Amino acid sequence: MAVTGNSPRKSKAKHIDKETNDEAANDTDNDNEDDQEQHHEFIKNKSHATRKENGDTSLDLLEDDIVSAEESVQNFLISTVGKSNSKVYDILSKHGQKLTFRSHDSILKRDESENGLFILLAGKVNVLTSDGSEVMNTLDAGNVFGEISTLFDIPVTAAITAASDVTLVKLSKQITVELFEDFVQDLDIIDWFIQRKYLPTGSDVDSSRVYRRLALKTFKCINLFQTWTEEMIKKLILSFEHNIVILYPKGSIIVLEKDPLTSLYIVISGEIEIKQDSRIIRQIYVTAEKDPFVYTELALMVDGKTSPVTVKASTNCQVIQLNKELVIKILECFPEHMETFSEQARLFRISFQRQGHIYLMNEAYLQIEMLSSYLRQSPFYASSTVQQLWRIILNGDLQEFEEGSGVVLEVECEKYESILVVHGEVLQIHKCDSTEPDSDDDDEAGQSNITHDSDKVVVVLEAGEKDSEQDVSNDKQTFSAGTVIDMETITKMSEPLKANTACLLLKIRKCENVNKTDAHTENKVNTAEKAMSDDALNMV
Structure with a gap:
């Protein structure tokens, strides 16, 4: 499946103006871009003529199609073999076939020998079980399929049908092998299944080994x-x-x-x-x-x-x-x-005894595995061991806040070293005079800005519009789920942090406060365990 990565060309190619001015002619970078665009246009025209001469009735590949398909292939290469291939654009321009299928059409049949690489431009396809009775997976635009039978020279391992109207680009087996030949020479088929998290659908692969190694x-x-x-x-x-x-x-x-x-x-x-x-x-x-x-x-x-x-x-x-x-x-x-x-x-158990009601109300957000991954992405906790992360998380204080309420008291700055946004958003608005230079403020803010995208830690800095009447601008710093904010940064903020939405925060104690809390709560737990049966304890 496609990953979020950098592709050499993510946007549409620009049209080339034959009459460039003197200033552009002297710009080396622009010349290089123009040369590249001219090369792409030449390749596209040549490949179109070649396919027409050979009687190819597939649809013409447009520039947008090539760029989209290239991004998908580059992402696929990065996720599987760890690097991109500069030849992808040219290969797609020369050899790519644009094909369309109607919903429920068969795209690949199990055990057939004809194969190649398929890049999904639009629509969805279903991957079926060995008998074709169940859908194992559904792939949408940006995904690539068909590579297993092509690269490892075996019959098609799973049937593929169109789950909707589908547009895709196909590369033949020979071209696909040439595209991947420098990357997969030492990779066996089970390694590939594990890397792609594929489940085996037939006898071409030892399913038991795949399951065990995937686990x-x-x-x-x-x-x-x-x-x-x-x-x-x-x-x-x-x-x-x-x-x-x-x-x-x-x-x-x-x-x-x-x-x-x-x-x-x-x-x-x-x-x-x-x-x-x-x-x-x-x-x-x-x-x-x-x-x-x-x-x-x-x-x-x-x-x-x-x-x-x-x-x-x-x-x-x-x-x-x-x-x-x-x-x-x-x-x-x-x-x-x-x-x-x-x-x-x-x-x-100690943490649950202290704040079990919050655990039960927010179970979906309080998986230690996920909280640990958030902390590891922060420079403050990147080198912490698993045991240290467990202690940091379980000794922290979970607190819920309503939208618009303040989230940090001044007295808490001595007690906690940082705050993890578990769920929701926290907002800090910094008001400044737009007539004064703000480069220093930007530099300082940039030190704590991290970005949040799906499972990555992020702090988003959005510049508010200037109010022409009051000559004042607002910088909004939004801390999303997964963000770690150190207390030193919070104390330097000119305006207090507020809950931008209803939110759940984990306030992480300073080291000297952790042991005190641990010992105090453990005494409470031991006392409770002596006084109550296990069943009663589990009702807390």
Whole structure:
């Protein structure tokens, strides 16, 4: 699937003016751009003439088509082999075939020998199971398919049908092999399946090996298992009695609200929606380029809890369901790691005792796996270990705020070292005299600006329009979900932070305050455990 990356050409080519002025003629950069555009135009015209001479009845590729297809191929190369190819534009111009299909048309049939690379320009296609009875995945514009049978010289592994009217660009097998020949020489077919998170649909690939290796790769990138050895993870994988990766069809329920929580759910690919009281509160899309989504650590850490939300598959989803009993069984074979897990569970119980009501109301946003990934993207916590991140998160204070309310008190600046925006937005408005130079302010603000795009940490700086009557401009700094704001930056702000929307914040304590809180709350937990049964404790 397409990733968000830089492509050599992301916008339409500019028309070339044959009568350039003297100033432009002396501009070397402009000359180079013009030469490149002229070259592209020459290639396009030549390839059109060649296809016409050969009796090719496919549609003509327009400049927009070539640029769009090139971006998709470049993104595909970056996500699979780690680098782009400067020849892609020329190859598409010379050899690309533009094809269209109506909804329900067959594009690729399983086991057929004709193959090539297909770049989806518009519409959606369905990837079918081996018998063609179920949809395994749905691909939309920007995706690339057909490469497995082409690169590894095997029959088509899965049938592809049009889920809507479709426009695509096809490259022949020979051209596709030439395009990839410098990249995939040492890559075997199972490696490719794992990298792309493909599920096997036939006998061309050992499905058991694919499932096991996909699970191994998945567990290794989850913080909860960072302290596990490869031996432990392999032992865990081999303990599964069924296929470790489960395919949940579109529309199926993965977890139902109020069901007992006994398993950890790891979404490897697909789109899910999280609902509470029939209201969608969050949508998550996991692709081959994104880390898995984990729901919920609460099942492993605290007994007797029920799910506060429903998790539903919006598309076909690949999911690993990991039972707590299986995790404990493996840990019992490795006592030193059981101690680490017990410490994590202890910290979780302490935090839950302090603010369990907020956990239960905001379960969809409070996955430690996700909070850890947010913190790791901040320079303040990038080098923290897994254990340190757990302690930082679980010793923090969760606070909810209504829209328009202030989010930081002056006295809190001594208590906390930073704030993580878990959900919603926080806004800071800086008023300044537009007649005065503001370069220093910009530089200072830039030091704390990070950008938030899907799963990346971001702080967006938007310049407000100038008020001509008052000669005052407003700089709006919006801190979105996933942003870490250090307290030193907050204390330097000329205006207080306010909730731009209803929001949930995690206020991270300074190191000297963490141990005090930990010890104080642990005493409360120990006292509570002595006074109450486990069932009563789980009702907190």
